[in-house]
Amino acid sequence: MSKKTLAIAAVCASAALLLTGCTEAPTQAASGNCTPEWEFETIQDGKLVIAAVGTLPYVDIRPGSTEAGGIDGSFYTEFAKRACLTPEFRSLGGPAAVAAMTEGQADVAAGGWYATPARGESIGQTLPVWFNYNGIVSASGLGTVEELKGKTVGVVGGSVYVAPLEKAVGADHVRQYQSADAILQDLKAGRIEAGIGTAVELGHQVQARGETNLQVVVLDEDPKYPDLTQxxxxxxxxxxxxxxxxxxxxxxxxxxxxxxxxxRVLAEYGAGDPKYTTK
Structure with a gap:
């Protein structure tokens, strides 16, 4: 795939919801007169509890609602309906979402999660739903890992990028944030020089914020930095x-x-290119 500059993007951060512990024993999914397409246990009777890392285009949590926008929000809302369950989205950071699944406080997680061997040691992972690519956001059009060296780079804490980015550019040059929106705020303020993350998320966030001075560049795969570029x-x-x-x-x-x-859902959030659904 050749390097290409994406449109710029941004979005409002969703209101945070407190995670409350659930101590109920697992119960069989069922709801009213609905006939579920699948039978499986959930941590709360009649609910699908979703640990959501709430940032668009992946998840837009609507407080007080049983629905959520975004790519994963759309998918999980439909899945819960077909399973005759009420979806309950809980806004969490990445590490807290993993903990919620391992400690019996959430059934699934939303937020554009990559499947990795390390994550597979503690949580279940499915076959791919779609394919995403990594990107760099900056004011100067930085487009390679080598160009990040000597720069201060923002990354979402708990993401798969933290360790390889610290190894590539040095831990002293890496700043961790709760969300891509927070990265863009510091980038705009000049406190960092670049950010790294998924190209779809960065592009959507920059465009939604109207940051015409920022560019998102899709990273070409680099064998020297596979964990950051593939x-x-x-x-x-x-x-x-x-x-x-x-x-x-x-x-x-x-x-x-x-x-x-x-x-259809990917196209609604700016990821209509066939590369996102075929490899």
Missing amino acids: GGDVNFPHTKDNAALGDALEEYIADIQSNGTVE
């Missing part, structure tokens, strides 16, 4: 010991890939 498979993370939930999610993925839902 992109990743976006999946639906879930509690590791819930095999029935994992099977249901994979059946749902196959359905929304074959009926065009994935392409």
Whole structure:
């Protein structure tokens, strides 16, 4: 894939919701007169609890609502409906979302999650829903990892980029943030010189903020920095010991890939290029 500059993007950060512990024993999914397409246990009766790293274009949490916008918000809202469950989105940071799944406080996670071997040790991961690419946002059009050396670079804490970025440019040059929006705020203020993350998220965030002075450049794959440049498979993370939930999610993925839902939803959020659904 050749390097290309993406449109710029940004969005309002969603209101944070407090994570409350759930001590109920798992119960079989069921709801009213609805006939579920799949049978699996959830941590709360009649609910699908979703640990959501709330940033567009992935998740836009609407306080007090059982729906959420964004790519994952759309997918999980439909999945819960077809499973006869009420979706409950809880706004969390990346590490807290992993903890929620491992500690019995969430069934699944939303937020454009890449499947990685390290994550697979503690949480369940599905087959890919779609494919994402990595990018750099800056005012000067930085477009390679080498060009980041000597610069102060922002990254979302708990993301897959932190460790390889610290190794590539030095930990003293890396600043961690709660969200891509926070990265863009410091970039605009001149406190950092670049940010790194998924190209779709950075592009959407910059465009939504109207930051015409910022550029997002998709990273070409670089064998020297594979963990930063090769992109990743976006999946639906879930509690590791819930095999029935994992099977249901994979059946749902196959359905929304074959009926065009994935392409349609991605296109709504600026990811209509075929490279996002085919490798």
